[in-house]
Amino acid sequence: MVPLSWFLILGAALFAVGLFGVLARRNAIAILMGIELMLNAVNLNLLAFWRYLWSDSLTGVVFVIVVLAVAAAEVAVGLALIISIYRRRSTIVAEEINLLKW
C-alpha cells in the first residue's frame, strides 16, 4: 500500500522544481515548461486527495479536468504571446522583454 504522504511529498518536490524553472530560466518557453510542471504537481495532489479521502464523489476528478483545460488555454495564449514578441523584437529572453519595466 502506498500511503497518501508519498504522493504529497512527490507533489511538493515537483512543484519546487517547476518553481525553480520559472524563476531561474532565461528563455520564455522554458519558463512556460516550468509552469506546466507546477500544474502537473497540483493535478497529482488533487487526484491523490480524491483517491484517498473523497473517492465517493466526482469533485476531485472534475477539478483535475478543469485544471487541464485551463493549462491548455494558458499554454496556447502563452506561446502565441512568445511568438508575437519574437516577431516584433526578435528575442525570447525574459530579461530583454522589458518594455513595461519601470
Add this chain to the structure above:
Amino acid sequence: MTGPQIIFLAAAAVTLIAAIMVVTVPRLVHAGLWLILSLAGIAVLFIMLDNGFLAVVQVAIYIDAIAILIILAMMLTRAAMSDTEPQINRMWLASAFASLIIMAGLLWIVSQAPAASRGPLVDAEVGLDALGRALVDVDGFILPFEIASVLLVAALVGAILVAMTPARGD
C-alpha cells in the same frame, strides 16, 4: 516493500529526475523531450491512483498537444537564443533557495496532515458514465464545465489573434 510501492518509487524517480533535467539542461529542445518523459511519469502515477481515464487524458492533452506545441514554438523561435549562452539568470541561487523554502514549507504541512499516512479508500471505481453525466448535470458540474469551454474558445481565438502576422508598417 510491496509491488505498488516499487512501481510508485520508480515512476516518482523518473518524473522527478526528468523534471530536474527540464529546468537544468542547456539545450532547449532536450528540455522539451525531458518534459515529455516527466509528463509520462505523471500519467503512470494517475494509473496508480486508479484513474485510467485521466491517464489517457494526460497523454492526449499534455504529451500529445501541449508538449508538441511547446517544441514547435521552440523550433519557430530558435534563432532568438543560442544554446551556448547561459540558460539561467544570475539570480538562480536565490531562486533555488526560494524553491527549497517553499518545498520545506509544503513538506512541513504534509507532515502535519492527519490523513497523511492513510491508505486508499476501497472500491473507488469512477464510472466514466457517472463522470460524463455529472459534467452536464444541472445539479452537478455543468457551470464549471461550460466556463471551461468558454475559456478554451476565448483563449484559442485570442491566441490566433495575438500570433497573427502583424500588418505592414506595424
